[in-house]
């Protein structure tokens with residue numbers, strides 16, 4: 184298990200990203216180097232504009248870096264994308280209102296030509312995984328924001344991606360729902376065992392979820408520190424109330440001073 188955990192799944196070496204247009208040029212990221220091992224849960228944490236989303240989009244091969252290299256399981260990010268290694272969850276669930284929950288979840292399977300009986304089986308499994316049994320025949324607008332985001336997570340997991348990329352998935356939710364979904368996400372991750380890269384600007388959320396937190400600072404976006412989170416798992420409410428949790432919050436908050 185330990186060996187599997189150490190296998191480098193995502194490797195970034197000196198990655199830089201400049202957005203250029205006729206009118207302006209933004210140096211969004213500079214000299215980002217990091218390694219994420221297979222099966223790890225890591226967060227990208229930082230204030231608005233420090234390049235977190237850019238970094239996630241680079242890993243997903245939705246955009247390409249202006250310098251440096253990105254490898255996923257030893258291959259290019261493009262090859263990883265074409266091999267459907269990624270599942271992506273965005274800040275807004277991006278569900279189709281005219282499709283029932285089960286049809287939203289099944290969409291990637293449908294697009295891949297998976298046959299109906301298999302789709303049905305898989306969707307039932309996913310509904311159970313995100314604890315939405317009994318809601319498959321509802322429409323997205325009949326669900327709460329937290330439930331909609333769980334549908335988006337189920338859809339992202341439908342193709343069994345090795346890597347789950349999540350861009351502030353819970354930031355639009357109230358704190359109670361967010362904390363509950365944090366625990367549910369860890370339970371899902373415990374069952375699925377994939378690699379998760381999670382973008383957030385919440386210090387406590389990043390600590391609660393992650394094995395390691397990459398702290399970014401803005402203008403240009405750089406890695407300002409890397410903090411290992413040795414809190415035991417499973418994590419729950421007690422974790423949030425532990426002195427170790429508060430110490431980590433203080434430590435990461437300290438790393439933002441002067442930013």
Ligand SMILES: Nc1ncnc2c1ncn2[C@@H]1O[C@H](COP(=O)(O)OP(=O)(O)OP(=O)(O)O)[C@@H](O)[C@H]1O
Nearest residue numbers: 202209211229230231232233234235236237238384
């Ligand atoms: N398509 C784009 N064209 C030009 N500049 C961009 C583009 N996308 C992002 N930027 C700029 O790059 C920088 C990093 O943006 P990015 O969205 O990656 O940051 P972020 O940390 O995810 O911010 P937030 O937390 O507000 O979502 C910002 O200065 C932003 O204005």
